Amino acid sequence: GAAELGPYRHYMQKEIFEQARALGDTLEGITNIMPELFGDKAYRVFKEIDNVLILACGTSYYAGMTAKYWIESIAKIPVNVEIASEYRYRDSVPNPKSLIVTISQSGETADTLAALKHARELGMPHSLTICNVSTSAMVRECELAYITRAGVEVGVASTKAFTTQLAALFLLALTLAQSKDRLSEVQEQDHIKDLRHLPVAITAVLALEPQIIAWADEFARKENALFLGRGLHYPIALEGALKLKEISYIHAEAYPAGELKHGPLALVTKEMPVVTVAPNDTLIEKLKSNMQEVRARGGELYVFADADSRITPSEGVHVIRLPEHYGMLSPILHTVPLQLLAYHTALARGTDVDKPRNLAKSVTVE
Numbered sequence: 001g002a003a004e005l006g007p008y009r010h011y012m013q014k015e016i017f018e019q020a021r022a023l024g025d026t027l028e029g030i031t032n033i034m035p036e037l038f039g040d041k042a043y044r045v046f047k048e049i050d051n052v053l054i055l056a057c058g059t060s061y062y063a064g065m066t067a068k069y070w071i072e073s074i075a076k077i078p079v080n081v082e083i084a085s086e087y088r089y090r091d092s093v094p095n096p097k098s099l100i101v102t103i104s105q106s107g108e109t110a111d112t113l114a115a116l117k118h119a120r121e122l123g124m125p126h127s128l129t130i131c132n133v134s135t136s137a138m139v140r141e142c143e144l145a146y147i148t149r150a151g152v153e154v155g156v157a158s159t160k161a162f163t164t165q166l167a168a169l170f171l172l173a174l175t176l177a178q179s180k181d182r183l184s185e186v187q188e189q190d191h192i193k194d195l196r197h198l199p200v201a202i203t204a205v206l207a208l209e210p211q212i213i214a215w216a217d218e219f220a221r222k223e224n225a226l227f228l229g230r231g232l233h234y235p236i237a238l239e240g241a242l243k244l245k246e247i248s249y250i251h252a253e254a255y256p257a258g259e260l261k262h263g264p265l266a267l268v269t270k271e272m273p274v275v276t277v278a279p280n281d282t283l284i285e286k287l288k289s290n291m292q293e294v295r296a297r298g299g300e301l302y303v304f305a306d307a308d309s310r311i312t313p314s315e316g317v318h319v320i321r322l323p324e325h326y327g328m329l330s331p332i333l334h335t336v337p338l339q340l341l342a343y344h345t346a347l348a349r350g351t352d353v354d355k356p357r358n359l360a361k362s363v364t365v366e
């Protein structure tokens, strides 16, 4: 009801603004990395496995894609990420040393549960879930679990569940690295310090809302949008495009920017807003030349840069700068402005933000 919403117009907006609290709660009390964070048997399981298979749907799948970059980079363990509804029906080659990781806000998504069961029947005994509901079927079915503390999420389009999943998955990457003796104590403490700073960093990003509203008024008049990211931020571009589709009904696609020349450049005209996730990471120079390719065809760039990315506004290049450069955790920060952009665009178009047409919060049938 209205009382619960407080100053917010929709649950989605409220949930976007709850992310500092949700991340703080999800990471509460974590001062050291230890396998027991994921359950009693985690020490033994993490020693045994030598690869990870992530299964999820929707927004949770994009969290999984981000985790692949983190786990391979920090823990040096190979990771595959599969859409649950595809994995459950295809012939695959099981590896008994895989750790099956399901990611699910609700813990009740039928395809993800079925994919887990399928993996187990193929002879992969070890499973872990990142889940927001401790009493869910998923938590009961998995050997190990990390419960995110996003709290109840009402908006159909997932927001705080996603960023808390990312925080939990980053912890998993650190824990797997430690289990394989690939994390020094100094590295561990540096990463924990960054994790614990997240709520403050997110609060600063939320303060960009007025600038994002100005962009949303432009977007509300468009029927198509392209989202670009590279590396760690490609899944974030995918999530940004999904958010816009889900609630504003604008057709949006995401591409890893290096693929532009293999197709989507053909779509670029001055009518095509191109959202670019552009923190100062190792691929920033590559991304800048991808942005030039868009500008040369008249595309309008809407760039989410950060404190360190040397990108300045110019004709057709709009820039919002996130206050900090956040290194490996940057995907968590860069998600927030994309949520706000989708939210305010939908608001300007007058759609039913919390209950978009044809979609359900949790898909418990196939």
Ligand code: G6P
Pocket: 057, 058, 059, 060, 103, 104, 105, 106, 107, 108, 109, 112, 156, 157, 158, 359, 360, 361, 362, 363
């Ligand atoms: C539905 C929701 C999405 C969610 C997906 C997976 O499509 O609308 O927001 O990402 O299900 O849900 P889960 O609960 O498994 O994360």
